[in-house]
Amino acid sequence: MSEYLLAADDVSFRYPGRGADTLHGITLALRRGERVGLVGESGAGKSTILKLLLGLDSPTAGAVRFRGAPLNLRDRAGLRGFRSAVQNVFQDPYGALDPRASVGRSISEPLRSLGIERDRAALDARVSELLRAVDLPADAADRYPHAFSGGQRQRIAIARALAPGPQLILADEPVSALDMSVRTQIIELLRGLGRADAAVPDDNQTGLLLVSHDLSIVAALCDRVAVLQDGRIVEQGPTARVLADPQHPYTRTLLAAIPRLPRAEE
Amino acid sequence: MSAIAVSATATPRGPRRRALGSLNLIVGAILLGIIVLAGIVSIFWTPFDPADTTGGRLQGPDGTHWAGTDKLGRDVFTQLIIGARLAITVGIGSVLIAAILGIVIGLLAGFSRRWVDDALTSLLDIAIAFPTLLLAMLIVAWRGASLDSAIIAIGLAGSAVIARLTRVVTQRILAQDFVTAARISGTGTLGIAWQHVLPNLWPTLVVPAALQFGGAVLAEASLSYLGLGSPPPNASWGRLLQEAQATVSVAPLSAILPGILLVVTVIGANLLADGLREKLDPTLRRAQ
Amino acid sequence: MSTLTVNGLSVRTEEERALVSDVSFTLPAGERLGIIGESGSGKSLTALSVLGLLPTGLRATGSIRLGDTELVGASPRTLNGVRGSGIAAVFQEPLTALDPLMRIGKQLAWPLSHHRGLRGDALKRGIIEALAAVALPDPEKIARSYIHEVSGGQRQRVAIALALACNPDILIADEPTTALDISVQAEILELLDTAVRERGMSLLLISHDLAVVSRMTEHLLVLRGGETIEQGATRTLLTTPAADYTRLLVDTARSLEAYLPEVTAPAPRTENHS
Numbered sequence: 001m002s003e004y005l006l007a008a009d010d011v012s013f014r015y016p017g018r019g020a021d022t023l024h025g026i027t028l029a030l031r032r033g034e035r036v037g038l039v040g041e042s043g044a045g046k047s048t049i050l051k052l053l054l055g056l057d058s059p060t061a062g063a064v065r066f067r068g069a070p071l072n073l074r075d076r077a078g079l080r081g082f083r084s085a086v087q088n089v090f091q092d093p094y095g096a097l098d099p100r101a102s103v104g105r106s107i108s109e110p111l112r113s114l115g116i117e118r119d120r121a122a123l124d125a126r127v128s129e130l131l132r133a134v135d136l137p138a139d140a141a142d143r144y145p146h147a148f149s150g151g152q153r154q155r156i157a158i159a160r161a162l163a164p165g166p167q168l169i170l171a172d173e174p175v176s177a178l179d180m181s182v183r184t185q186i187i188e189l190l191r192g193l194g195r196a197d198a199a200v201p202d203d204n205q206t207g208l209l210l211v212s213h214d215l216s217i218v219a220a221l222c223d224r225v226a227v228l229q230d231g232r233i234v235e236q237g238p239t240a241r242v243l244a245d246p247q248h249p250y251t252r253t254l255l256a257a258i259p260r261l262p263r264a265e266e
Numbered sequence: 267m268s269a270i271a272v273s274a275t276a277t278p279r280g281p282r283r284r285a286l287g288s289l290n291l292i293v294g295a296i297l298l299g300i301i302v303l304a305g306i307v308s309i310f311w312t313p314f315d316p317a318d319t320t321g322g323r324l325q326g327p328d329g330t331h332w333a334g335t336d337k338l339g340r341d342v343f344t345q346l347i348i349g350a351r352l353a354i355t356v357g358i359g360s361v362l363i364a365a366i367l368g369i370v371i372g373l374l375a376g377f378s379r380r381w382v383d384d385a386l387t388s389l390l391d392i393a394i395a396f397p398t399l400l401l402a403m404l405i406v407a408w409r410g411a412s413l414d415s416a417i418i419a420i421g422l423a424g425s426a427v428i429a430r431l432t433r434v435v436t437q438r439i440l441a442q443d444f445v446t447a448a449r450i451s452g453t454g455t456l457g458i459a460w461q462h463v464l465p466n467l468w469p470t471l472v473v474p475a476a477l478q479f480g481g482a483v484l485a486e487a488s489l490s491y492l493g494l495g496s497p498p499p500n501a502s503w504g505r506l507l508q509e510a511q512a513t514v515s516v517a518p519l520s521a522i523l524p525g526i527l528l529v530v531t532v533i534g535a536n537l538l539a540d541g542l543r544e545k546l547d548p549t550l551r552r553a554q
Numbered sequence: 555m556s557t558l559t560v561n562g563l564s565v566r567t568e569e570e571r572a573l574v575s576d577v578s579f580t581l582p583a584g585e586r587l588g589i590i591g592e593s594g595s596g597k598s599l600t601a602l603s604v605l606g607l608l609p610t611g612l613r614a615t616g617s618i619r620l621g622d623t624e625l626v627g628a629s630p631r632t633l634n635g636v637r638g639s640g641i642a643a644v645f646q647e648p649l650t651a652l653d654p655l656m657r658i659g660k661q662l663a664w665p666l667s668h669h670r671g672l673r674g675d676a677l678k679r680g681i682i683e684a685l686a687a688v689a690l691p692d693p694e695k696i697a698r699s700y701i702h703e704v705s706g707g708q709r710q711r712v713a714i715a716l717a718l719a720c721n722p723d724i725l726i727a728d729e730p731t732t733a734l735d736i737s738v739q740a741e742i743l744e745l746l747d748t749a750v751r752e753r754g755m756s757l758l759l760i761s762h763d764l765a766v767v768s769r770m771t772e773h774l775l776v777l778r779g780g781e782t783i784e785q786g787a788t789r790t791l792l793t794t795p796a797a798d799y800t801r802l803l804v805d806t807a808r809s810l811e812a813y814l815p816e817v818t819a820p821a822p823r824t825e826n827h828s
Binding site for chain 3: 041042150179180181183184187213214215216217219220243244253254255256257258259260261262
């Protein structure tokens with residue numbers, strides 16, 4: 001498994017006091033730079049998988065492996081390495097930023113907290129660089145989240161996730177709270193991660209785990225997709241194959257349920 | 267979605283309430299400011315020595331004794347502005363004790379796992395149910411009747427209220443995504459408490475703290491009235507009220523004035539609290 | 555059956571800030587109109603104006619006529635009458651329309667007895683039929699349940715049943731599927747489609763989702779920042795949008811859709827039923 005950057009290895013999870021498991025034997029592995037979509041509806045266990053993959057909780061059974069070794073939430077030094085390699089973007093751009101912290105402080109938080117950079121001037125420089133990367137003006141650093149729109153906040157959140165130079169970004173429904181016209185911009189931004197010709201060129205080969213209920217966004221961003229239903233992965237494979245030739249009835253249901261525009265040429 | 271957002275930004279009473287809020291804030295600040303000023307002046311200057319009994323007993327107000335004299339011939343105005351100083355001391359002292367203790371306990375409970383939180387919450391419930399007067403009497407029995415005893419008693423009683431509020435707000439803040447983001451950014455528990463919880467906590471606490479200020483002054487007056495405060499010549503308004511009670515028919519002013527000042531202080535603190543509430547209310551602020 | 559005519563509708567705040575400016579449209583009896591817009595477009599306020607349910611502090615001016623009845627500035631009594639039988643609404647969050655402390659059957663009883671004069675056993679049958687009509691499984695059990703005991707999709711079905719119980723001429727659906735899972739969304743849209751068709755109701759569908767609106771309606775009104783951007787037949791707007799903004803919305807939706815495999819998309823609704 002060590003060829004994988006992050007992997008859920010036969011992971012099950014049960015919330016304390018619940019009668020049944022929320023996740024049943026999830027196996028999902030991400031290579032360096034890979035983009036994987038995790039598709040499912042409410043209650044399927046998407047958020048729980050994310051929580052485990054982010055090292056915010058431990059699985060009831062099985063293991064989350066980071067570079068092959070089981071993730072130990074008590075190993076502080078190891079966790080620091082993990083945190084700088086695996087970052088997250090949230091669904092709700094309004095809740096994800098501390099309303100009382102300036103944008104610059106929010107973006108530089110991982111750098112400061114992980115001890116990557118302490119020098120004031122270097123931090124400021126890195127923050128402006130990150131703001132530029134997500135197409136925001138450098139003076140945004142001194143302002144507070146309430147001065148920004150939902151799409152702009154999501155850019156700020158992405159800048160924060162990029163700050164420690166992560167190898168993998170987990171994104172939980174990153175555009176579903178945004179207006180249609182803003183969505184494509186954020187999708188383009190995420191698409192650019194890890195590509196040399198992209199809006200945010202980096203040599204880090206940043207991978208992506210995109211959690212969404214929306215197959216078209218997963219199709220736009222991911223090479224591989226896993227379909228989650230009731231805490232189990234029911235289908236997994238290359239995005240093009242799964243979309244073109246879904247094997248599991250649930251995948252077919254999801255595909256058929258997407259509302260489509262009438263075709264232009266009709 | 268947009269309907270909800272719009273209705274929040276367009277609260278009809280928004281502008282009017284904000285205007286009222288600033289009016290409250292201004293009037294409250296003026297009322298409280300007068301008392302604070304009087305208290306500060308009394309540190310450096312009083313018309314007479316508070317222990318000076320040469321003024322003749324129960325004199326009415328005149329050019330020399332602006333508010334008359336008491337039954338021992340001491341200047342009432344002098345005692346009133348010293349009372350202002352004591353009232354401010356009581357207010358600030360007990361609110362500080364309540365805030366520091368309350369925030370620490372509240373944060374502890376808010377961050378704790380289930381059973382520690384349960385234990386602390388039960389303790390707080392008991393503390394809130396415990397009568398302030400009884401607590402004050404216990405402390406007076408232990409340390410003797412003094413202003414400090416009153417401040418400690420009132421501060422302790424207030425801390426339980428602040429602690430319970432802090433706990434609830436802390437838990438609400440901890441459930442937010444930005445705290446999870448901080449954790450993912452590698453920020454530890456102390457860092458989260460300091461950088462994210464406290465800054466988001468204080469707007470909620472400022473209003474009850476201002477309310478407690480008025481409450482504390484009133485509570486100290488009651489304690490003094492019952493003889494649990496410090497005696498003249500450095501007496502608080504409550505004690506002055508009690509001293510003047512016997513002679514109220516002859517010299518009503520020395521009973522009425524401390525009462526009026528008490529009311530001014532408490533109303534000032536409450537208006538200030540109301541004004542701050544309007545100013546800090548996030549739903550109103552978003553509308554701007 | 556009556557036509558809904560909105561003419562020069564504006565919604566302003568107390569400070570005279572316009573949230574909706576001079577919006578006009580006509581919804582003839584039995585037809586379907588979609589209002590599309592992003593957050594802050596005024597689409598929901600337009601719907602609330604028609605319902606006479608603007609949040610306090612917001613004021614509607616202009617004219618909203620249902621048949622011969624003017625609704626702007628109408629008495630609460632008139633509005634109540636209109637809301638009861640002329641116009642019914644389904645919102646994004648069904649919980650806001652439903653009473654958490656009352657059994658679902660009981661909530662349905664009032665409109666059924668009030669509008670259809672059902673009593674006793676007939677009322678009981680009416681309740682079960684109303685729940686069955688929105689394809690709720692085991693309607694007897696649902697009637698006895700409280701709203702928190704049923705799933706999100708079922709809640710929206712109950713809210714639709716409640717709206718239909720008044721036998722309205724016009725159904726206003728404001729983002730009725732936005733809070734639902736995608737597979738549930740398809741079912742609810744199907745249900746709305748059938749209900750509106752079978753009862754010959756008019757439909758005013760408000761959504762941010764172009765695909766949803768175009769699947770359901772033959773006319774579209776595009777709003778942005780409270781102003782009308784464009785208005786016309788759904789098919790025309792989707793194929794040859796006149797306004798840049800409409801084109802942006804269509805292109806965005808199409809560019810995302812382009813990632814999905816081709817399917818035999820349902821034909822757009824046309825005015826073939828009239």
